[in-house]
Amino acid sequence: MNLVSIPANPAPSDTSVGSIETPDGVTLRYARFAPPPGRRGTVCLFQGRAEFIEKYFEVARDLRDRGFAVATIDFRGQGLSARAVRDSRKGHARRFSDYLIDLETFVKEVVLPDCPPPFFALGHGMGATVLIESAARGHRWFDRMVLASPMIGLAHQPLFGAAAPVARTLRLLGLGRLTVPGGSGRVAAFQPFADNPLTSDPIRHARTAAVIEAEPALAVAAPTVAWADAAYRTMAAMQRPHYAARLRQPMLLVAGGRDEIVSAEAIERFGTHLRAGSHLVIPGAMHDLLMEQDQIRKLFWAAFDAFVPGTPLYG
Template sequence: MPETKDRSALVRIAGNPAPAGLVGGYLKTSDRRRLRYAIAKVPGASRGTVILLQGRNEAIEKYFETIGDLNDRGFSVVTFDWRGQGGSERLLARRNLGHVGHFGQYLVDLECVMQDLVLPDCRPPYNLLAHSMGGLVALHASARHANAIERMVLLAPLIGFPADVPSLTTLQRLTGAARWLGLATRPVRRAAMPGRLTDADDNPLTSDPRRYERNLRIAAKAPELFVGSPTVAWLSAMSRAMARLQSSAEIAALTVPTLIVTAGADRVVASAAAERLAYRMRCGSSLRIPLARHELLQEADRFREQALEAFDAYVGEEAAVAAQ
């Protein structure tokens, strides 16, 4: 259940204003984990509610600009920090590690946000906008929420790792053996993972130096919101969840209309794997934004606007009816 709302839970820095009316707070999940959330409702006529799902090692503050843009387009927004990152409860004493016990825990997080925040207190239709790891969670949760979620737009979803990372089969074997040896909470060697931060020009996340520096300043102001290396358990959970999406039976269960938007210059996830999944889904389609890097909502305007327009166009029909 939601706890008392607390605006001070959200970190503010110069150059990253919080959207008007944004309210932060905490809720307890069914397995008693504390999640930080934020809600920004639009006054008057609404086109419905967007459930905004973040990627790994992200926080609500990175999405202030996007929340404001969605509000300007007539959408209320609900977002939250996954357990183990952002302002949500950490799962290990070593707070700097990105950890989850098993993939189902992320499904519990989304389930509780839907049941405690979205369905009782937010206006339909409900559309889901997810980035990276959030897209992987959205796909696995979609069958459970098919009666509530109208459409999903997944930006650079984590469906596969790039070619320089070992195959999913190899990752499952290695992480399974490591867990059996009691190493589930050990960090994965950072250099082995894609998406490492480098300099502003060559980083794999965004070609926009202003947004890149803004996100670095958020991390400098509130380092407690972010994590470093993922653990063996996190990598095991992700590799197994991605592998399940190669099954025809799993794909057949995906019935929520879904648009997958890939980044043409993505070095963090495998765009081709996401596009193959969209092709195999009976309710899926894909769109590639050439030259864009992984974090489409943190990218330069020429790429970011394409992602926002794709979302608006894809959910527009149902949203327009709601606003009338």
């Protein structure tokens, strides 16, 4: 497997890419970015729904500038990892525990044998949710985790309204592989900048679209009914009383004040119950915190530097 490198988004130097197979037979693509001199450990990077390794080249450079090696993976069903349905643009998963299989396989086969410790995690959106679920099940792969826009609740859908029971009913009727009602095959990165719900930075928005244009196999559009049902049930579990309080994993949750995808309020509520973590909201930031304008990214990285041991403080 290779990485897609274009002039607007070149692959970082000292990169290795390969594939691993999960115990349930799914092929996953991974990449490792070598540590700079005076290494401080490894940050494992976990993307959100419909994202891919190439979208985070700039983030990998930011982390290497901080002294870290970087390791990352395409979750099943996205990037250049194996897709489970014939229409590869459908974002499909049978259950969220499948992503935990991806995480554990990646840690055991790539991170532990080949990456310098100590280990930290940086997750976005769905990837952040997978990290929380892993911690809730007692795994302590990482010393600390920084979670950007974790999918704990959806914006503008208090308690999910009718969407969750509709998804559950359609799933029970055997329609799990259908696109969610109202969804389409249109890729979010191709939305006009003025209408996009992800970032207020036009250059980074265009860069993501350019990468997908260079390699259309990276594209993922709307999720399936099965994915939505799994996501709603996972979020409902995370919002139960005492879920957050039982976690012992040190974590920092960062939300965007203008996020139209996930609920900043749900992230704040979750964060107030953490015993070994904290949370903050960045005013004016949209969902893709790491793809935002420079002034917003600086605030995110300042929080990261203050939370993750060993990082230098940047002005």
